């Protein structure tokens with residue numbers, strides 16, 4: 001049971017009112033949030049599949065070289081832009097390691113040579129397939 005039902009009199013019309021306790025309201029909010037998080041994760045899966053299907057896959061050695069650049073470009077330390085990104089929405093459920101300069105997750109960014117007609121590259125030019133074969 002959600003709460004107590006009552007009939008409010010407004011201008012002669014009888015309108016049913018439902019009182020929801022704050023605990024029940026919190027539970028509803030929690031469940032809606034869970035559904036929203038699950039939907040967001042599913043949306044990312046579909047988006048990722050769409051991105052990957054629209055690109056040219058990079059060879060494994062290129063993926064590894066890009067990974068080295070992102071992880072060790074600051075004198076053996078990770079690049080300053082190597083962090084967490086939220087590809088669906090800020091403050092959302094999907095948080096992934098990625099490039100905070102461009103906002104792309106590594107799981108798609110490093111894997112592709114091109115996306116449609118666009119060449120996938122590091123925004124700082126630390127790896128660029130066109131110029132450095134990475």
Ligand code: SF4
Nearest residue numbers: 070079081082099122
């Ligand atoms: S793609 Fe470039 S800017 Fe982004 S984290 Fe990697 S090295 Fe840094």
